Amino acid sequence: MDEAKPGFWGVLKRPFVLDLRALALLRMATAAVVLVDLAIRSTDLEAHYANMGVMPVPVLLERAWTPYQFSLHAASGLWQVEAVLFLLAALVAGALLLGYHTRLATVASWVLLVSLQNRNTLIGQGGDDLLRMLLFWGIFLPWGRVWSRDARDKPAPARLDYFGAATVAYVVQLALLYWCTALLKNGAEWTREGTALYYAFSLDQLVLPGGRLLYPYPELLRVLTFGAYFTELLLPFALFIPVGVRWWRLLVVGVLFFFHLTISLTLFVGLFFLINWASILGLLPPLALDWLERRFGRLAPLARRWHAKLPTWQAPWRLRLERTRPPTAGGLRLARAARETFVAVVLAYVCLWNLDDVAVLRPRGGRLPDGLRWFGYLFRVDQHWGMFAPTVFKDDGWYIFEGTTARGQVLDLNRGGAPVRYTKPAAIVSLFKNDRWRKYSENYLFVDFAWMRPYYCNYLLRIWHENPAHPPLRHLSVVYMKEVSLPNYQVAKPTREVLCDCELPPQPEAPSATMRN
Structure with missing residues (x-):
């Protein structure tokens, strides 16, 4: 060399x-x-x-x-x-x-x-x-x-x-x-x-x-x-x-x-x-x-x-991908x-x-x-390398998708429709299907991205009601149980923050929600 x-x-x-x-x-x-x-x-x-x-x-x-x-x-x-x-x-x-x-x-x-x-x-x-x-x-x-x-x-x-x-x-x-x-x-x-x-x-x-x-x-x-x-x-x-x-x-x-x-x-x-x-x-x-x-x-x-x-592949329109003759010096x-x-x-x-x-x-x-x-x-040669910068994100927590049925039951759509529990899950990471959803959920918290919240609510309602085994919902709240990271191993008390509320009309078969943030 x-x-x-x-x-x-x-x-x-x-x-x-x-x-x-x-x-x-x-x-x-x-x-x-x-x-x-x-x-x-x-x-x-x-x-x-x-x-x-x-x-x-x-x-x-x-x-x-x-x-x-x-x-x-x-x-x-x-x-x-x-x-x-x-x-x-x-x-x-x-x-x-x-x-x-x-x-x-x-x-x-x-x-x-x-x-x-x-x-x-x-x-x-x-x-x-x-x-x-x-x-x-x-x-x-x-x-x-x-x-x-x-x-x-x-x-x-x-x-x-x-x-x-x-x-x-x-x-x-x-x-x-x-x-x-x-x-x-x-x-x-x-x-x-x-x-x-x-x-x-x-x-x-x-x-x-x-x-x-x-x-x-x-x-x-x-x-x-x-x-x-x-x-x-x-x-x-x-x-x-x-x-x-x-x-x-x-x-x-x-x-x-x-x-x-x-x-x-x-x-x-x-x-x-x-x-x-x-x-x-x-x-x-x-x-x-x-x-x-x-x-x-x-x-x-x-x-x-x-x-x-x-x-050896040839384009059908006779455009030759290889040179037809040797190039000149x-x-x-x-x-x-x-x-x-x-x-x-x-x-x-x-x-x-x-x-x-x-x-x-x-x-x-x-x-x-x-x-x-x-x-x-x-x-797209724009780039930003701010991983955990300038400091590490402190607003930790987990999501609860509170769905209220016509009969008054309160279910957590984030856990397959199980009854809502406010205790911290054993593994919050397991609530995310993949890292793309985790990143989306992280951006969902920011005020600058508040405009995206109703679309997520509407999506959650639609996929819930697509399953005929699921009870119809009359209300959905996207709740974030915020637990701020504290120094010296202190543990903050989680606070309930409602990021998006969705009120449904009386007809369960038409889950087009009226949104309010």
């Missing part, structure tokens, strides 16, 4: 030279995460993406939209249309996983993912930004050059190391993620008191058994808090050290793997840890990849035979220069966006002008 090359330029670019095999692993892992994400989201086609759910298209366009966004998923309010788009996205992600028409599959996966994320922004989390950016930078990376169906018809590359503007963008993007995550955590509980993880593990909406095991040990939590903060703040610097690159990369990959493993065992964060695991695979040095090839080399002939069975240079320039400009824009997002880094009077933000919203 370039580590053996003398000269200032060779040394300068060492941290950004990546192995084509690592990029192939990055491609496959990214595609696999997209497929898992689609599988989880597909269980809520109607609830999250159709007009009969919690976010009808007209409401989306009125309340959570910018003129520069696009969404194929917002073209219709029918769940059947969403199902077709989900199936298309899964097919495209499968092609990306196999490295089949890789560039086209990458572009299509990125477009469909952006479209999906734009359809309902109230269920998004930080990992979604990273997954979106991995696909965006992947458009410009040669991550289908090896270990792919496309590589079957091409000669083996003369070199396995690759350097370009996209590799710089990929490494810088990972560094920005962790730097900004740390710098946005400017509250005293992160920087001075060391109580951030104590408060995080106090959140019954998030804590998992691993977090419960650590929670009773305040000094350990203090050490782990500072450890997490300084890992995010300092570890990215290792990505830019031009000496001993392979060892620094192994350190970064190893530390981040166990860092996110710990998060996944202690906090309910959905796919966040999987997305982060996928994102670091492109950093693997040749040392690790050579070991992997020796370890799993016997699978290569099987993979080649399986890839050989895939047909001048054409290749021009295309590469245009690509590298575009990637460099976008990377500079992404850096400015993150500088603007982190107040401590923002130059005085240097806010990103509103006239430039359209680019970020259009291409």
Whole structure:
């Protein structure tokens, strides 16, 4: 690799030279995460993406939209249309996983993912930004050059190391993620008191058994808090050290793997840890990849035979996806220069966006002008890495969906219609179907999102009355039993807060509610 090359330029670019095999692993892992994400989201086609759910298209366009966004998923309010788009996205992600028409599959996966994320922004989390950016930078990376169906018809590359503007963008993007995550955590509980993880593990909406095991040990939590903060703040610097690159990369990959493993065992964060695991695979040095090839080399002939069975696809309108004749040297240079320039400009824009997002880094009077933000919203290179920042959310609690029947029974729709109980459930996390619903429920609390509350009420009423075994309701209240996290293991008394009231007309067969917040 370039580590053996003398000269200032060779040394300068060492941290950004990546192995084509690592990029192939990055491609496959990214595609696999997209497929898992689609599988989880597909269980809520109607609830999250159709007009009969919690976010009808007209409401989306009125309340959570910018003129520069696009969404194929917002073209219709029918769940059947969403199902077709989900199936298309899964097919495209499968092609990306196999490295089949890789560039086209990458572009299509990125477009469909952006479209999906734009359809309902109230269920998004930080990992979604990273997954979106991995696909965006992947458009410009040669991550289908090896270990792919496309590589079957091409000669083996003369070199396995690759350097370009996209590799710089990929490494810088990972560094920005962790730097900004740390710098946005400017509250005293992160920087001075060391109580951030104590408060995080106090959140019954998030804590998992691993977090419960650590929670009773305040000094350990203090050490782990500072450890997490300084890992995010300092570890990215290792990505830019031009000496001993392979060892620094192994350190970064190893530390981040166990860092996110710990998060996944202690906090309910959905796919966040999987997305982060996928994102670091492109950093693997040749040392690790050579070991992997020796370890799993016997699978290569099987993979080649399986890839050989895939047909060569041709568009029915005779648009040829491959060049009809060899490109000229001048054409290749021009295309590469245009690509590298575009990637460099976008990377500079992404850096400015993150500088603007982190107040401590923002130059005085240097806010990103509103006239430039359209680019970020259009291409969805906008990003925010404020996980548990600037401080940990303190408004813990649990939901009770109080449904009153015509006979006066009070049922909890959040527990399948069981009689209402105000005692805290043993496992609040189990009340959420998945992390998308948990995130939606978190946003549901904020006053800025009070407009979304009636739509959720209406959805709850409709799905309840769709089951003929359920007794008709005449009233529904979405109740939040608020239990504020207190310091030093103090326990607050839960308070009952009614977020939304729904009065139904006398006819049970027409559960169109009159809402009031």
